[in-house]
Structures are given as C-alpha cells and as structure tokens.
Amino acid sequence: MQFIDQALIEVEAGKGGDGIVAFRREKYVPAGGPSGGNGGKGGSVIFVANENLQTLLDFRYKHLFKAENGERGGPNNCTGAGGKDLIIEVPCGTAIYDAETSALICDLVENGQRFIAALGGKGGLGNQHFLSNSNRAPEYALPGLDGERKILRLELKLLAEVGIIGLPNAGKSTLISSLSAARPKIADYPFTTLIPNLGVVKKPSGDGTVFADIPGLIEGASEGVGLGYDFLRHIERTRILLHLIDATSEDVINDYHIIQEELKAYGRGLAERPQIVALNKIDAVDRESVDLQGLATKLNHLSLAPVFIISAVTRSGLDALLQEIWRVLDEVNLVEER
Numbered sequence: 001m002q003f004i005d006q007a008l009i010e011v012e013a014g015k016g017g018d019g020i021v022a023f024r025r026e027k028y029v030p031a032g033g034p035s036g037g038n039g040g041k042g043g044s045v046i047f048v049a050n051e052n053l054q055t056l057l058d059f060r061y062k063h064l065f066k067a068e069n070g071e072r073g074g075p076n077n078c079t080g081a082g083g084k085d086l087i088i089e090v091p092c093g094t095a096i097y098d099a100e101t102s103a104l105i106c107d108l109v110e111n112g113q114r115f116i117a118a119l120g121g122k123g124g125l126g127n128q129h130f131l132s133n134s135n136r137a138p139e140y141a142l143p144g145l146d147g148e149r150k151i152l153r154l155e156l157k158l159l160a161e162v163g164i165i166g167l168p169n170a171g172k173s174t175l176i177s178s179l180s181a182a183r184p185k186i187a188d189y190p191f192t193t194l195i196p197n198l199g200v201v202k203k204p205s206g207d208g209t210v211f212a213d214i215p216g217l218i219e220g221a222s223e224g225v226g227l228g229y230d231f232l233r234h235i236e237r238t239r240i241l242l243h244l245i246d247a248t249s250e251d252v253i254n255d256y257h258i259i260q261e262e263l264k265a266y267g268r269g270l271a272e273r274p275q276i277v278a279l280n281k282i283d284a285v286d287r288e289s290v291d292l293q294g295l296a297t298k299l300n301h302l303s304l305a306p307v308f309i310i311s312a313v314t315r316s317g318l319d320a321l322l323q324e325i326w327r328v329l330d331e332v333n334l335v336e337e338r
Contacts, residue, residue: 005156005196005234007059008099011118013147014042014083017070019124021141024076034138036126037073042147043083045118049108053091054198056156067118070144073126083120093159093237099151109159117152121145155233158196160212162325163235165263166244167255168215171280173197175244175312176213179322196234203326212238232266239332240274242325245299247279247309252295256302274328277303278321283311 017039024033045067068083096106096117106115122145130138164172180199196215200208214235235241241263249255256277263270277299282292296307306324310317 004056004060007056007154008063008151009059009154010064010149010151011045011086011088012064012066012149013044013118013120014067014069015146016040016042016121016123016144017072017080017083018143019126019129019141020073020075021127021139022075023137033136034127034131035075035077036128036141037075037078037080038126038129039073039123039144040070040080040082041123042070042120042144043067043085044116044120044147045086045088047088047090047094047096047106047108047115047117049092049094049111049113050089051092051111053089055091056094056154059154067120067147069147070120070123072144073123073141077126077128080123082123085120088117090154091156093157095155095157097153097155099153102153105152118148118150121147157237158198158212158234159237160198160210160234161239161329162201162209162211162242163238163240164211164213164242164244165235165259167246167249167258170244170246170255171312172213172244175280175310176211178312178315178318180211201322209325209329211242232262232270235270235273236268238273240276240325240328241270242321243275243277243303244280245277247281247285247290247292247295252279253298253302256299274332275303276305276308276321276324276328278308278310278317280310280312282309282316283314 019038020036022036024035045065065086065088067086070083071080073080090108092109092111094108095104096108096115097104108115124142124144127138127141130140164176166172176197176199179201197213199211199213201211203209212234243256243259245252245255260271279292279296285292292309296309299307308317308321308324310321
C-alpha cells in the first residue's frame with residue numbers, strides 16, 4: 001500500500017431541484033389552483049474520520065467529488081426528492097485546509113468525527129408559494145440554488161504520542177521493530193525508511209502507546225531538503241520526541257545540533273516539545289576508542305535531560321528508556337488535564 005499524506009481535491013455539493021408550475025383541476029378554482037411542488041435539497045459533501053484508514057491514497061487519482069442534485073418538484077404540492085449526501089472517509093488525523101487561503105477548516109482526529117465541507121443547495125419554490133389575493137394563479141416558480149463548491153487541501157498528520165526522530169541510519173526503524181510488532185524495512189544504508197511507520201508499544205498498565213518512526217532528517221530538512229520536510233508534520237501531534245543518535249557517528253554532538261536546528265526552523269512548537277535523547281548502536285562501538293559515558297554527559301548538558309545508552313539490536317538499555325518515556329508521558333498528560 002502506498003503512503004500518501006497530501007492531496008488536493010475539489011468538492012461540489014448538489015444543486016437544489018427546481019420548483020415547478022402546476023395547477024389542480026378543481027371546480028370553481030381559478031386556473032385550477034396552484035399546486036407546483038418545491039425542488040428537493042441538493043446533497044452535501046461530508047468528511048468522516050475512519051480509524052481503519054492509514055493513507056490518502058484514494059485521492060491520488062480522483063480529484064473531483066460531487067454530491068447528487070435534488071429532484072425537481074412535482075404536481076399536487078409534491079416536494080422533489082433530496083440529493084444523496086456524499087460521504088468521504090479519511091484517516092483519523094486528517095487536516096482539511098482551504099486551498100486558496102491555506103486556512104485550516106477542520107481537523108478530523110477522532111474516529112467517526114464528521115464535517116460538512118460543502119452544503120447542498122436549497123430547492124426552488126414551486127408556484128404554490130406565490131399564491132396571493134392579487135395573484136390567484138401564479139405561473140412562475142424558482143430554480144434550485146447551486147451547492148457549495150470548494151478546492152481543499154488534505155494533509156494527514158499521524159496520531160502518535162511518541163515521535164522517534166534522528167538523522168538517517170540512526171536506527172529508528174530497528175528500535176520501533178524491537179519495541180513493537182511493527183516490521184518496517186531495515187537496511188544498512190541511509191534513507192531506508194521512505195514513509196513514517198507506526199508501532200504500538202504496551203505500557204506496564206496494559207494500555208497501548210503509539211510510536212511513530214519518522215524518516216531521517218538531514219540538514220536543511222525544514223527548507224525542503226531531503227525527505228524530512230514532507231514528514232515533519234507527522235510529529236506535530238506527538239506529545240514527546242525520542243531523539244535517536246548513532247553512537248558510531250564521527251561527530252555525535254554535531255548530529256544532535258543538526259536535528260535541534262531543524263526542529264527550531266520548522267517551528268510549530270516542535271523545539272519546545274519534551275524530548276528524550278538516546279545514544280544507539282552501542283553494540284557496534286569500539287569501547288576502547290569511544291567514551292560513551294563522556295558523550296552522554298555532554299548530551300545531557302545540551303539537552304538538560306537524561307541521556308540513555310542503548311542498542312536497539314540487542315535491546316540493551318531499552319527497559320530503562322521505556323520507563324523514562326512512560327514517566328514523561330504521564331507528566332505531559334497530567335499537565336494537559338489541568
């Protein structure tokens with residue numbers, strides 16, 4: 001399945017049905033009496049969040065979505081049938097923007113949440129509505145009104161509590177596969193991960209917490225360089241960030257600064273998000289030439305947070321890392337409840 005997280009579409013609600021001119025056949029009633037019915041209401045375009053969807057792939061090849069028009073009115077004061085609403089299902093976490101103004105219109109986060117994106121047009125009035133003392137046989141009716149038409153931009157932002165970030169080949173995919181049942185592609189070269197991966201990690205309480213493995217960021221990602229910019233939006237909803245650093249790197253401290261600068265440049269509060277730092281791949285480090293504790297101490301001074309020394313491959317240090325993640329998550333949740 002292809003992972004598509006952006007789409008540009010046009011939605012058009014249905015046109016209201018026309019009112020009609022009709023007359024009854026009654027004795028002593030001039031011209032039979034007006035009996036033209038109203039037109040039916042046009043169908044609306046409605047978005048519904050569906051937790052079973054994970055991508056905007058359905059919008060890649062289809063860009064126009066139109067609801068049904070209302071039926072014209074009938075004789076004997078019969079109202080025309082209303083047009084059927086068009087229901088468009090999208091993944092939970094889909095943000096809907098006005099493509100012309102870039103204004104956020106709606107953010108569909110919870111399963112089953114609905115949003116009317118385009119309202120159907122009203123049906124036109126039949127000639128029965130224009131009966132008056134001065135006009136006993138009106139011979140005109142109103143046409144139905146057009147439905148709303150909009151150009152929308154859809155953006156999917158994954159719903160995860162913990163976002164795993166870091167430079168390419170820092171071991172993010174290996175970590176999420178070690179902690180959860182997720183099985184992302186893993187290889188010994190940069191940019192192995194081309195799409196965000198989600199994994200559910202069980203807490204000691206038994207509840208599941210969603211972790212998101214974000215494709216590797218590089219210097220300049222916030223300006224559109226590499227893959228990072230396209231996927232930075234997926235950590236906007238996360239409560240905390242897990243910054244993974246390759247302990248075998250030639251300059252661990254510089255690697256840390258690169259990611260921090262990209263978070264600041266992207267904005268949207270990512271740089272201020274609670275962060276946990278972990279030195280990964282210690283199983284591949286030459287302990288005689290690399291001072292892991294010294295690197296951890298330097299990172300601790302920079303991040304002002306505990307730094308964990310781990311190996312996603314051997315699972316060394318993962319228990320202590322998870323305990324810290326649960327602790328920070330509980331703190332964040334407590335603050336949000338207040």
